[in-house]
Amino acid sequence: MQLARRRAIFRRLQAANPHPTTELLHSSPFELLVAVMLSAHTTDRSVNAATRELFAVANTPQAILALGVDGVRPYLKSVGLYNMKSKNLVALAQQILQLHKGKIPHDRAALEALPGVGRKTANIILNMVFGESTIAVDTHVFRVANRTGLAPGKTPREVEEALLVNTPAEYRKDAHHWLILHGRYVCTARKPDCPHCIIEDLCEYPHKTPPPKARRVDARRAALGSRRRAVPPARAR
Numbered sequence: 001m002q003l004a005r006r007r008a009i010f011r012r013l014q015a016a017n018p019h020p021t022t023e024l025l026h027s028s029p030f031e032l033l034v035a036v037m038l039s040a041h042t043t044d045r046s047v048n049a050a051t052r053e054l055f056a057v058a059n060t061p062q063a064i065l066a067l068g069v070d071g072v073r074p075y076l077k078s079v080g081l082y083n084m085k086s087k088n089l090v091a092l093a094q095q096i097l098q099l100h101k102g103k104i105p106h107d108r109a110a111l112e113a114l115p116g117v118g119r120k121t122a123n124i125i126l127n128m129v130f131g132e133s134t135i136a137v138d139t140h141v142f143r144v145a146n147r148t149g150l151a152p153g154k155t156p157r158e159v160e161e162a163l164l165v166n167t168p169a170e171y172r173k174d175a176h177h178w179l180i181l182h183g184r185y186v187c188t189a190r191k192p193d194c195p196h197c198i199i200e201d202l203c204e205y206p207h208k209t210p211p212p213k214a215r216r217v218d219a220r221r222a223a224l225g226s227r228r229r230a231v232p233p234a235r236a237r
C-alpha cells in the first residue's frame with residue numbers, strides 16, 4: 001500500500017478520535033499492567049468488572065501480595081483462565097517488589113520476564129506508561145492490518161514489524177488504539193461494517209461487506225438464478 005494511502009487512513013482515524021486510549025479501567029501504571037495482563041483471551045468488559053472490585057481493596061504490588069492467590073482468585077472469577085492469572089498476578093507483584101523496588105520497569109526484557117506478561121502487554125506498557133511509539137498487536141489489530149493492506153503479515157510479530165515500518169511517524173504512538181478500536185467496533189471478525197467504515201475507499205480488503213441495497217439486489221439475483229436452475233432441462237428448451 002502506498003504511503004499516501006496509509007497516511008490518509010491514519011488521518012481519518014485521528015480526525016474521528018483525536019485522543020484514543022484504552023478501554024481498560026486504571027488509575028496507575030500498576031493498575032494498567034494488571035488490567036492488560038488479565039485481558040488476555042478475555043473482553044475488556046469482564047476485566048473491568050473484575051478490577052473494579054479488586055482495585056478497591058488491592059491496587060499496589062504490596063496489597064496484591066498480601067492478598068495472596070486465594071485472596072485474589074474470587075475477584076478474577078469473571079476473567080478467563082482465572083486460576084492461572086491469579087497465580088501470575090501474585091507472582092508478578094512479588095517480582096516487581098523484589099527486583100524493581102515496587103516500580104514498573106522501563107525495560108522490555110524486564111517487562112516480558114514478569115509472570116503473565118508477553119510482548120503485547122510489554123508494548124502497551126512501553127507505549128502508555130513510558131511514551132514509546134511501540135505498536136501492540138492483538139487479534140483486532142492483526143485483522144485490521146491484514147484486511148486493509150496497511151501491514152500484511154502471517155504472525156502478530158510480522159504485523160507489528162510491518163506496522164512499525166509502514167505507519168507514518170506522527171501516527172505511530174496512537175496507531176495501536178485506533179486499529180484496536182476500529183477492529184472492535186467496525187471491522188469486526190465475522191461481518192465488517194464496510195458500508196459505514198470511514199476508510200472504506202482506502203481499504204484493500206477484497207471481500208468487503210456490500211451496502212444493504214446491493215445485498216438485496218444480490219439476494220434477488222441469487223433467487224432468480226436458483227429458480228432458473230430449478231427449471232427441468234426439457235421444459236426449458
Ligand code: SF4
Pocket residue numbers: 147148186187188192193194197198199200201203204205208209
Ligand atoms: S472497509 Fe471493511 S474490511 Fe476495510 S477496514 Fe473498513 S470495515 Fe474493515
